[in-house]
Amino acid sequence: MKALFGYASLCIEEAGRGIWFHRRVVAPALIVMMASLVVLGAFMLASDNLNAVLSGWRERGQLQVFLVPEVTPAQQAAIDSAIGGHSAVEEYRFIDPEEAAALFRSDFSELGDVLALLEENPLPGSYAVTIAAPMRSERVLQQLTDDLAALPGVEGAQYDLEIIGRLELGVRALRLVGVLLGGTVLLAAMITTANVIRVMVFARRREIETMRLVGASEAVVVGRFLVEGGLQGLLAGLLALAVLLTAYSFGLAYLDPDSLGFLSILPLRFLSPLMIGGLLAGGTITGLLGSWFAFGPGGVRFD
Amino acid sequence: MIRAFHVTKRYGSITALRDVNVQIRPGEFVFLTGASGAGKTTFLRMLYRAELPTSGQLIVDGRNIASLRSREVPGFRRRIGLVFQDARLIDDRSSLENIAFVGRVLGLARGESRRRGMELLKLTGMDHRAELFPAQLSAGEKQRVGLARALMSAPVLLLADEPTGNLDPDTAIEMLRIFRAINRRGTTVVLATHDPDMIAALGRRTLVIEGGRLRSLERTVESEPA
Numbered sequence: 195m196k197a198l199f200g201y202a203s204l205c206i207e208e209a210g211r212g213i214w215f216h217r218r219v220v221a222p223a224l225i226v227m228m229a230s231l232v233v234l235g236a237f238m239l240a241s242d243n244l245n246a247v248l249s250g251w252r253e254r255g256q257l258q259v260f261l262v263p264e265v266t267p268a269q270q271a272a273i274d275s276a277i278g279g280h281s282a283v284e285e286y287r288f289i290d291p292e293e294a295a296a297l298f299r300s301d302f303s304e305l306g307d308v309l310a311l312l313e314e315n316p317l318p319g320s321y322a323v324t325i326a327a328p329m330r331s332e333r334v335l336q337q338l339t340d341d342l343a344a345l346p347g348v349e350g351a352q353y354d355l356e357i358i359g360r361l362e363l364g365v366r367a368l369r370l371v372g373v374l375l376g377g378t379v380l381l382a383a384m385i386t387t388a389n390v391i392r393v394m395v396f397a398r399r400r401e402i403e404t405m406r407l408v409g410a411s412e413a414v415v416v417g418r419f420l421v422e423g424g425l426q427g428l429l430a431g432l433l434a435l436a437v438l439l440t441a442y443s444f445g446l447a448y449l450d451p452d453s454l455g456f457l458s459i460l461p462l463r464f465l466s467p468l469m470i471g472g473l474l475a476g477g478t479i480t481g482l483l484g485s486w487f488a489f490g491p492g493g494v495r496f497d
Numbered sequence: 498m499i500r501a502f503h504v505t506k507r508y509g510s511i512t513a514l515r516d517v518n519v520q521i522r523p524g525e526f527v528f529l530t531g532a533s534g535a536g537k538t539t540f541l542r543m544l545y546r547a548e549l550p551t552s553g554q555l556i557v558d559g560r561n562i563a564s565l566r567s568r569e570v571p572g573f574r575r576r577i578g579l580v581f582q583d584a585r586l587i588d589d590r591s592s593l594e595n596i597a598f599v600g601r602v603l604g605l606a607r608g609e610s611r612r613r614g615m616e617l618l619k620l621t622g623m624d625h626r627a628e629l630f631p632a633q634l635s636a637g638e639k640q641r642v643g644l645a646r647a648l649m650s651a652p653v654l655l656l657a658d659e660p661t662g663n664l665d666p667d668t669a670i671e672m673l674r675i676f677r678a679i680n681r682r683g684t685t686v687v688l689a690t691h692d693p694d695m696i697a698a699l700g701r702r703t704l705v706i707e708g709g710r711l712r713s714l715e716r717t718v719e720s721e722p723a
Contacts, residue, residue, distance in 0.1 A: 197604060204601045215589040404585045407545065409575035409650065410602045411568075 208418035209425050223390040224430050230379030231434035231477050237372025238469050244365045248358050255330035257353040259321040259342050269347030282329040287322050291315045380480050387423055387484025420485045427481025431474040498523045498685045504553035506539055513539045515709040526680040528696045529689040531706035537689040541658050545577050546570055578647030580657035584639035586631040592642045593627040599649035617645035621675055637668035657688045
């Protein structure tokens with residue numbers, strides 16, 4: 195254990211020295227790796243926040259039933275009774291056309307009072323229905339929506355899951371783009387790291403040969419370069435986090451929530467500790483692999 | 498300490514060493530001499546297993562060079578101290594750190610490596626230059642640091658390839674005095690040089706390489722540096 199600790203501390207010491215003394219050579223690899231991690235982190239941040247919105251909506255389990263303008267009191271009473279009598283419904287509320295117009299004005303204040311330009315209020319009366327938590331499955335919601343939509347006097351019914359489904363598709367696409375783009379840039383970063391390590395190894399071949407001559411084992415010679423790559427990746431990850439956090443804080447401090455439109459409903463939050471760990475681990479692994487490629491098959495040989 | 502039986506080294510059609518037979522006893526101080534390109538460096542490189550004999554057997558510190566496995570080489574080299582003509586110090590670290598690195602390779606803790614490194618710098622008269630980098634040292638100072646580094650592993654055998662080749666006569670004599678002191682402590686020393694004055698100054702057994710062949714000249718002590 196003591197020997198392992200000694201070996202690890204020697205490799206870390208040597209790697210740190212290598213990065214510091216050859217910082218001008220290391221800097222390009224560090225910047226490329228950092229940029230790729232910023233791209234990846236930005237996509238993670240966006241998809242994480244959208245996921246939070248989706249999960250909030252999913253937990254709400256709400257359904258809207260829109261009535262035709264010419265609905266009769268008898269039809270509305272039947273609709274009211276059908277909704278209120280359903281076992282899956284936790285609570286429901288009727289929103290008359292005037293209240294709907296007031297809600298529209300408050301939610302979309304930037305549109306001005308466009309409703310005032312119209313001869314009559316085009317918004318229909320509707321029911322906002324909340325489904326009981328244990329019943330919030332797609333199957334139950336779909337069934338209830340179909341049942342209510344078929345009632346006389348109902349224009350249509352829709353539930354949040356439809357929107358959630360569409361948004362989930364969007365989030366998945368965003369994540370895929372993030373993984374593809376981030377992955378591609380990370381691969382480029384890995385190749386850059388491998389090349390930088392190769393150049394460093396080649397430039398320091400005399401130093402490495404001297405190390406071998408004074409009795410340094412291959413584990414020390416190769417290990418310090420592997421650690422050097424890993425440390426470069428970790429450093430790039432920390433820098434990427436600093437860039438993301440700065441951009442995030444700047445965004446929160448200077449952006450007007452009203453100007454964000456749809457985004458204003460996001461309960462914005464920074465990356466979770468797990469994601470931060472993932473980003474740092476990603477950087478470290480990229481650097482390690484880059485180093486390994488520099489020494490692996492086709493890598494530097496000068497014995 | 499060293500035994501060579503019919504050792505030959507060829508590089509393609511060129512024969513660098515031919516049928517070398519020699520024995521160097523533990524604690525002995527031996528000069529290795531010959532004209533430039535005679536094969537001194539090749540012979541030394543074989544002794545620390547940077548080269549392998551083409552034929553014959555070479556035994557160093559009880560180990561057959563040819564049958565040493567790659568993973569055994571670092572351990573083997575830790576028992577041998579090497580001093581080079583150009584010192585071969587690592588540029589990105591101070592004199593003390595160059596020496597302490599060997600201690601770290603040997604498994605010593607950082608503090609212990611530095612402590613022993615300072616002792617060796619004192620021994621070679623370089624303790625006042627401990628924190629200077631190789632670029633800040635003169636050729637003679639680099640050689641003394643290189644010698645201190647070679648001693649870090651308390652080697653049983655010290656191999657020096659033209660260690661005074663780039664030094665002025667006074668510094669060369671000073672270096673020779675240090676080598677002699679190390680030898681008195683029991684370390685076997687093989688010192689390659691083509692400087693006849695140095696050989697004459699110490700008057701030890703001399704191995705001469707001429708045309709790839711090695712012959713041994715016995716000498717008595719004529720005068721020793723004080």
